[in-house]
Amino acid sequence: MGVAGLASASAATPPQVRVFLNFFCFVLAGYVLLGKNFAYLGFPPLYIGEVALAMGLVAALTAGNLTSAILNLPGLPLAVLMVWTAVRTTPYWNTYGFDAPRDAMVAFYGFFSYIIAALILQRPMILTVLVERYRRFIPWVVFLSPIIPVMGYATGSVMGWSLAISKVGTAACHLTAVLAFSLIGFARLGFWTVVFILLVELFTFTQGREAMLAFIVGCFVVSVSSPNRRAMRGVFAIGAIAAAVLSILAAIDFKIEGRKEDREIAIRQLVINATSVFSTSGSERADVTKEWRLNWWSDIIDYTVHGPYFWKGKGFGPNLADVDGYQVGDTESGAAPLRSPHNAHMTVLARGGVPAFLLWIGVLGTWLIAVVRQLVQARKLRDDGWAGVFSFLLTYWMMMIVCSTFDVVLEGPVLGIWFWTIHGIGLAALILHRHRVATLESMHLRAAAESA
Numbered sequence: 001m002g003v004a005g006l007a008s009a010s011a012a013t014p015p016q017v018r019v020f021l022n023f024f025c026f027v028l029a030g031y032v033l034l035g036k037n038f039a040y041l042g043f044p045p046l047y048i049g050e051v052a053l054a055m056g057l058v059a060a061l062t063a064g065n066l067t068s069a070i071l072n073l074p075g076l077p078l079a080v081l082m083v084w085t086a087v088r089t090t091p092y093w094n095t096y097g098f099d100a101p102r103d104a105m106v107a108f109y110g111f112f113s114y115i116i117a118a119l120i121l122q123r124p125m126i127l128t129v130l131v132e133r134y135r136r137f138i139p140w141v142v143f144l145s146p147i148i149p150v151m152g153y154a155t156g157s158v159m160g161w162s163l164a165i166s167k168v169g170t171a172a173c174h175l176t177a178v179l180a181f182s183l184i185g186f187a188r189l190g191f192w193t194v195v196f197i198l199l200v201e202l203f204t205f206t207q208g209r210e211a212m213l214a215f216i217v218g219c220f221v222v223s224v225s226s227p228n229r230r231a232m233r234g235v236f237a238i239g240a241i242a243a244a245v246l247s248i249l250a251a252i253d254f255k256i257e258g259r260k261e262d263r264e265i266a267i268r269q270l271v272i273n274a275t276s277v278f279s280t281s282g283s284e285r286a287d288v289t290k291e292w293r294l295n296w297w298s299d300i301i302d303y304t305v306h307g308p309y310f311w312k313g314k315g316f317g318p319n320l321a322d323v324d325g326y327q328v329g330d331t332e333s334g335a336a337p338l339r340s341p342h343n344a345h346m347t348v349l350a351r352g353g354v355p356a357f358l359l360w361i362g363v364l365g366t367w368l369i370a371v372v373r374q375l376v377q378a379r380k381l382r383d384d385g386w387a388g389v390f391s392f393l394l395t396y397w398m399m400m401i402v403c404s405t406f407d408v409v410l411e412g413p414v415l416g417i418w419f420w421t422i423h424g425i426g427l428a429a430l431i432l433h434r435h436r437v438a439t440l441e442s443m444h445l446r447a448a449a450e451s452a
Contacts, residue, residue, distance in 0.1 A: 017119055020052075020059035021126065024116075025133055027052045028421065031414045032137075032145050032174050035166035039413045045098040049413035056115035068431065069117035074370050075427055077362035078110045084359060085316060088352050092317030100317035103339065106347055107356075109416045110363075113424030120428035127428065131389070135187050138178050142193060145174060146200045168204035169403035170415045172211035173396070175201055176218035179238065180395040184388045185228040198242050202249075205270050210406035212270075214399040221395045227379055227387035246270075293406075296326045296341050300350045304357075313353035320350055340411050344404035347411060364401070371397075371426050374433050386433050393426045 027048055030038035041048040060066050070079050085107040092100040101108070120126045149166045175197050182189045189197075204211035223235040303309050314323060321327040321338040328338055340347045349357040371394050378387035400409070400419045409415040 014059070014062050016055075016059045016062045017122070020055045021119070021129075023055060024052055025130075028418060029137060029140065031418060032141055033148075035148060035170070035414050036412075037148070045102070047413070049417055052417070053109075053111060053115075056112065060115045060118040063119055063122040065118045065121040066114060068121050069114045069424070069427055072427065072431060074363075074366040074430065075114070075117070077359055077366055078107075078113060081356065081359040081363055082107050082110055084352060084356050088312060088356070089316040092315045096317035099319075099339075100315075103351060103411070104316040105413070105416065106340075106344060106411045107360075109410075109413070109420045110423070112417055112420040113427055116421055116424035117427040117431075120425065121431060124428075124432055127389070127425065127432070130425065131186065134181065138181070138187055138189075141174055141178055142197060145171060146203075150200070150203060166414070167403075167407060167409060168207040169210035169214055169407050170409060172201060172204045172208075172214045173218075173399045173403055173415070175204075176215050176399055177392075177396045180218055180222040180226075180392055183222050183228065183231040183234045184226045184391055185231075185384075186388060186392070194238065195241060195245070198238065198245060202242070202245065202270070208407070210403045213406070214402045217402050218395050218399045221398050222391060225375055225387075225391040225394055227384040227391065292326065292328075293342055296324060297343060297346050299324055300341065300346050304349050304353055309350075309353055311353050311355065313349065313351045313356060316351050320347070324350075338408070340408050342407050344408075344410040347408075367397075367423060367426060368394075370430050374430055378433065386429070389429055390426075390433075393422055393429065396422050397426065 027038075030041075030048070039047060039049060042051065060069075069075055085104050089100050089104040120130075145166075149168060149171055178187075178189070179194070179197060181187050201211070201215055205215070219235045219238065223232045226232075228234075304313060314320065319327075319337065319339050320341060324341075326338075326341070341350065345357070345360065348360045352360075371390055375387055375390035375394065378384075378390060397419070400415060400422070403415065404410040404419070410419055
């Protein structure tokens with residue numbers, strides 16, 4: 001079915017598509033609630049994310065509209081990037097085995113964008129279903145997703161189980177997205193729910209600069225982009241609540257000492273993390289990690305933009321931390337060694353060279369510009385349903401980009417698949433809105449979604 005047939009939302013959904021959507025929503029939920037522990041389900045090197053990818057490709061090929069998802073301005077740069085990534089991965093297969101495609105997933109997870117976009121274009125009501133399912137998932141995100149990070153910080157295990165601790169930036173993204181969803185008007189959060197979210201957010205702020213930046217960027221983007229006129233006031237109210245909580249914690253000198261490599265939970269640590277983003281913080285640990293990142297990124301720019309790896313990079317397969325001399329992993333602990341710099345953009349540059357980096361910027365830039373344009377147009381038309389969708393997608397997407405600039409998140413499935421899913425929903429939403437497909441005339445869509 002081509003673009004002309006996009007409005008036929010009543011078409012029967014193929015069983016492969018229904019099975020995939022149910023399974024994929026389960027997978028996305030598992031990544032939010034259990035993080036890496038869920039990602040490791042399966043048999044190496046095929047984990048649950050790869051199973052979802054295979055099922056999705058079958059569903060997309062069955063449903064059709066895959067070409068419509070690819071052949072558009074935001075979709076084409078991603079296809080070219082994946083081709084270039086494949087070219088820079090193949091030579092390293094024999095030497096590095098499955099490490100090569102594993103490193104390449106920073107681009108290959110982009111298949112999820114095409115999959116979800118194709119399915120939505122085949123049956124636009126799927127977008128309605130996803131909005132409603134996300135609304136129902138909010139209590140799980142708010143009250144269950146913090147368990148592993150918080151208990152892992154406090155005891156090193158969860159109920160006696162030694163589990164991989166979720167990255168705080170990832171948790172901050174998902175929790176701030178819930179706030180954004182509410183501020184836009186898609187759901188209502190009670191006062192104490194907001195307070196609980198902010199308490200968890202404050203915990204993440206002490207453990208990672210990226211969590212604080214993701215929250216700030218998320219609140220800013222939703223306040224300026226939301227069609228809900230009260231969103232700005234909502235952000236100020238959230239800021240006031242956060243300030244009150246911080247004042248109380250400062251007054252009682254609240255402090256929890258971190259275990260080993262964990263940072264303490266205290267107002268002082270918040271200040272250190274905030275100041276270390278822009279200048280020297282006075283904390284040896286914060287300044288050392290910042291210098292370590294900047295030195296590595298500077299070396300990557302030197303040997304690509306100004307050096308011998310300009311065209312091809314070092315390829316997908318080599319452990320960049322080892323070959324660049326920045327390995328900090330503890331081999332005796334049994335933990336997986338660091339493979340990539342704490343910056344997805346630098347990862348793409350180092351592995352694929354300047355051509356890959358330019359394609360990467362093209363992928364991000366074309367999507368961002370297109371979504372902002374359609375958002376502005378929807379607001380001019382007073383189409384609050386579509387404007388709300390674009391605002392939420394933009395907010396979520398921007399927060400994940402912020403996290404990917406300071407940590408290794410898009411290189412793995414836990415946040416990488418979420419990022420490309422949001423990217424893919426955006427691809428479909430752009431096409432549907434341009435062709436005025438009547439899918440989101442009202443965002444109070446429970447009845448329609450329940451019948452899907």
